[in-house]
Amino acid sequence: MLEVRELVKHYAAPGGETVRAIDGVSMHVDRGELVALYGPSGSGKSTLLKLIAAMLTPDSGAVYVAGRNVSALSARDAAQYRRREMGFVRQEIEVMDGASALDNATLKLLDNRTGWRRARKQVTPLLIELGLKDRLRHRAEQLSVGERQRVLIARALSTKPSLVLADEPTGSLDGERSHEVLRLLTRLCREHEVAMLLVTHDPQAAAYATRVHELRDGRLREYSPERAPALPQS
Ligand SMILES: Nc1ncnc2c1ncn2[C@@H]1O[C@H](COP(=O)(O)OP(=O)(O)OP(=O)(O)O)[C@@H](O)[C@H]1O
Numbered sequence: 001m002l003e004v005r006e007l008v009k010h011y012a013a014p015g016g017e018t019v020r021a022i023d024g025v026s027m028h029v030d031r032g033e034l035v036a037l038y039g040p041s042g043s044g045k046s047t048l049l050k051l052i053a054a055m056l057t058p059d060s061g062a063v064y065v066a067g068r069n070v071s072a073l074s075a076r077d078a079a080q081y082r083r084r085e086m087g088f089v090r091q092e093i094e095v096m097d098g099a100s101a102l103d104n105a106t107l108k109l110l111d112n113r114t115g116w117r118r119a120r121k122q123v124t125p126l127l128i129e130l131g132l133k134d135r136l137r138h139r140a141e142q143l144s145v146g147e148r149q150r151v152l153i154a155r156a157l158s159t160k161p162s163l164v165l166a167d168e169p170t171g172s173l174d175g176e177r178s179h180e181v182l183r184l185l186t187r188l189c190r191e192h193e194v195a196m197l198l199v200t201h202d203p204q205a206a207a208y209a210t211r212v213h214e215l216r217d218g219r220l221r222e223y224s225p226e227r228a229p230a231l232p233q234s
Pocket residue numbers: 011012013019020021039040041042043044045046047048
């Protein structure tokens with residue numbers, strides 16, 4: 001489903017230096033798989049996600065989604081690819097205060113020109129599946145951090161994307177909530193046949209992932225649990 005081939009992205013830094021942000025990365029994620037990507041700050045995670053989301057053009061190599069080279073899309077087609085084929089789950093701050101959980105979850109469908117009524121009808125079962133049945137009409141600021149995160153997951157899945165990129169989705173959650181979200185993501189991934197790439201610092205994610213990669217200085221390394229942050233003692 002997602003195939004990253006020999007991807008290279010270097011930045012020109014002040015002083016004429018070159019930052020090798022992504023330096024020859026190849027990987028793949030199949031439908032129904034959740035692949036975790038660990039990496040310290042500055043290792044190139046955001047750059048890799050932006051390349052996969054066609055928000056950046058690689059210096060060389062390419063990203064294929066369902067066999068299509070998304071690195072070669074025009075800006076307009078890239079925007080359409082992001083709206084229709086891809087879901088992005090980021091930090092829960094992207095939930096809009098003042099709007100209900102339901103309306104927040106419809107935003108991506110509205111962006112895709114789905115009518116307001118139909119959008120609400122489409123996301124309701126998803127929100128229920130995510131355990132928010134009794135929170136549909138609560139305003140975002142009345143939701144817990146974990147609930148806001150689940151609204152974002154519903155929004156990302158609302159357009160039935162084949163690929164979901166999750167950037168630190170458990171970053172602001174405590175241990176138990178983080179387990180809950182990871183469990184949910186794994187299940188949704190399997191049941192909705194989505195290919196999911198999860199960028200995380202959360203050591204718990206490895207237990208839920210089909211495969212785990214580690215990014216260091218723009219290159220994929222074999223994942224070593226010893227280098228990952230320690231699991232909390234239970
Ligand atoms: N526009 C840019 N111009 C120059 N250098 C950049 C640019 N964007 C990122 N970099 C550099 O590229 C490297 C990778 O950055 P990136 O943001 O991809 O890392 P990251 O793993 O997402 O980090 P973090 O976890 O801190 O967000 C870093 O050394 C960063 O300073």
